[in-house]
Amino acid sequence: MAIIVDHVNYIYGQDTEQAVHALQDINLQIPDGQFIGIIGHTGSGKSTLVQHLNGLLKATSGSIYYNGQDIYDEGYNLKDLRSHVGLVFQYPEHQLFEVDVFSDVCFGPKNLGLSKKEVELRAFDALRQVGFPEELFYTSPFDLSGGQKRRVAIAGVLAMKPDVLILDEPTAGLDPKGREDILDMVKRLQQESGMTILLVSHSMDDVAEYVDRILVMDHGRVVFDDVPRQVFSHVEELEEMHLAAPQVTYILRDLKKAGIEVDENATTVDEAASTILQAFGKK
Amino acid sequence: MIRDITIGQYYQTDSVLHRLDPRVKLLGTLVYLVSLFCFHNPAGYAVALLFLILCIRLSHVPFGYMIKGMKSIMFILMITILFNLFLTSGTVLVSFWKITITVEGLKLAITMALRLCMLIIGASLMTLTTTPNHLTDGLEKGLRFLKVIKMPVHEIAMMMAIALRFIPILLEETDKIMKAQLARGADFESGGLVRRARAMVPLLVPLFVSAFRRANDLAMAMEARCYRGGDGRTKMKPLIYAGRDYAAYIILLAYLVISIFLGRWSVMTELLTSL
Incomplete structure (x- = not known):
């Protein structure tokens, strides 16, 4: 078990009148190598949750264990934890600051106190992993396009070689092509390096294709925690939380209502296509 | 923090x-x-x-x-x-x-x-x-008499309103960037004065960039809604x-x-x- 979240509560602005109970009794087990999607409406607590996993926020009550160690123990090295649990924030391109792309990516590994050679090697690797063109390594990060900036920012976290990579809405504000590129890249990372990935999003279509497991959050609670297929069978409950199932789920449900024998639990476009073809082939 | x-x-x-x-x-x-x-x-x-x-x-x-x-x-x-x-x-x-x-x-x-x-x-x-808005409204109306000596009261009040409005936004932004850099292993708390000052660079550069971006967006939004200063402008909630x-x-x-x-x-x- 890589990460265990045990009865975690978090309250924003505890002593004021506007105290918000952002997380309510969260219990999770995140095994190594899993690709997890965290879905929830704006304000459901998903960003708050992931900021606990690398110790940026301290739970009001409850504990978090990383590889069996309580991260709230006195003397626990949080900086070390942050190099193992990489967190890419929403709009990560806003954190770029260096004069060129390469030095910006170097920032993370440099903070780990590695040798210059190792730092540069890691930066180079990370930029290659995100598919960033080599001829742009020494341009200013502020001259890049939105999608490229985001790649650089993700590389900045990857260069620390984390075991767990958390991405908070990595596709926000990108065009459909940019979205797909980023998500494909994340999937490739998980398959090639066996990284544990947590993908925060509010779009089911984003995650349905990629993840092994979905956490649905609403009002600071984890409502569903299951494989995509099971989660999407609760269409009505999801809609009550202002979420939606992927578009293919709706198509398949409508087809089924119209009397066509399809498997309505298919979650990805490919699965849906094959079950539809099958249904029509049978006729 | x-x-x-x-x-x-x-x-x-x-x-x-x-x-x-x-x-x-x-x-x-x-x-x-x-x-x-x-x-x-x-x-x-x-x-x-x-x-x-x-x-x-x-x-x-x-x-x-x-x-x-x-x-x-x-x-x-x-x-x-x-x-x-x-x-x-x-x-x-x-x-x-x-x-x-x-x-x-x-x-x-x-x-x-x-x-x-x-x-x-x-x-x-x-x-x-x-609220900042209320405050500047009060200031604008309270100092209206200064218009007699050609003081741009409305403009000053508007500048104040914007400046005050931006304080919480920039604080939040600072918090966000700080967290993002902490996630990349930045250290804002240890070391001597010089090291600490240098550690602020990864925080200040993105903060300035975002402040300018926000200022630009705001100017654009105001212009898109035909803002042209205080003359002939009425209030939705006049102070009485x-x-x-x-x-x-x-x-x-x-x-x-x-x-x-x-x-x-x-x-x-x-x-x-x-x-």
């Missing part, structure tokens, strides 16, 4: 002070601040303190929340106290090594500290109970005095009279008895 700075922030709740016309609060704060420096005797302090406590109670802002914001000025307060304590000449109270504390110094240190605390709490009480505002003015006047009277009167009696 950075959100703990509460000076100049608005505290959302419902109270008489929150509903008061901002012009009353502006003038009231000004009068109170000036009054703090008008008296020289315990009675004056007592009245000022009593008035402040009354206002704090009326505001429904938790006292602990106010004090939290005071931490950042603790340093200045300490310097004032120490300077007054050690550098005032007069009758010696204690003396050891090169340090002498005089009776006058002790008195001065205590009164100065008290004054400063009341000054800061009094001023922050206004910002805690008034209500009964409670007149009542507040009367209370303010009463406070002023009492504090001046008490303060001056005992100075005079003191003078007389010392003769």
Whole structure:
């Protein structure tokens, strides 16, 4: 078990009148190598949750264990934890600051106190992993396009070689092509390096294709925690939380209502296509 | 972390002070601040303190929340106290090594500290109970008479409104960038002065970039809605005095009279008895 979240509560602005109970009794087990999607409406607590996993926020009550160690123990090295649990924030391109792309990516590994050679090697690797063109390594990060900036920012976290990579809405504000590129890249990372990935999003279509497991959050609670297929069978409950199932789920449900024998639990476009073809082939 | 700075922030709740016309609060704060420096005797302090406590109670802002914001000025307060304590000449109270504390110094240190605390709490009480928009509205209307001497009152008020509006946004942004850099292993807390200053670069550069981006967006949005300054502009919620505002003015006047009277009167009696 890589990460265990045990009865975690978090309250924003505890002593004021506007105290918000952002997380309510969260219990999770995140095994190594899993690709997890965290879905929830704006304000459901998903960003708050992931900021606990690398110790940026301290739970009001409850504990978090990383590889069996309580991260709230006195003397626990949080900086070390942050190099193992990489967190890419929403709009990560806003954190770029260096004069060129390469030095910006170097920032993370440099903070780990590695040798210059190792730092540069890691930066180079990370930029290659995100598919960033080599001829742009020494341009200013502020001259890049939105999608490229985001790649650089993700590389900045990857260069620390984390075991767990958390991405908070990595596709926000990108065009459909940019979205797909980023998500494909994340999937490739998980398959090639066996990284544990947590993908925060509010779009089911984003995650349905990629993840092994979905956490649905609403009002600071984890409502569903299951494989995509099971989660999407609760269409009505999801809609009550202002979420939606992927578009293919709706198509398949409508087809089924119209009397066509399809498997309505298919979650990805490919699965849906094959079950539809099958249904029509049978006729 | 950075959100703990509460000076100049608005505290959302419902109270008489929150509903008061901002012009009353502006003038009231000004009068109170000036009054703090008008008296020289315990009675004056007592009245000022009593008035402040009354206002704090009326505001429904938790006292602990106010004090939290005071931490950042603790340093200045300490310097004032120490300077007054050690550098005032007069009758010696204690003396050891090169340090002498005089009776006058002790008195001065205590009164100065008290004054400063009341000054800061009094001023922050206004910002805690008034939204920035309300505040600048009040300022604009309260200073309208300056237009006679060609003062661009509306423009100044608008600049203030924008500046105040941006404080929480920039604080939030700072918090976000700080967290993002912490996630990349940045260290803002350890090391000497030079190292700490250098550690601020990854925070300040993105902050400036985003401040300029936001300013640009705002200018664009204002222009898109045909903003062209204050001439002929009407208000959606014009400021109109209500009964409670007149009542507040009367209370303010009463406070002023009492504090001046008490303060001056005992100075005079003191003078007389010392003769």
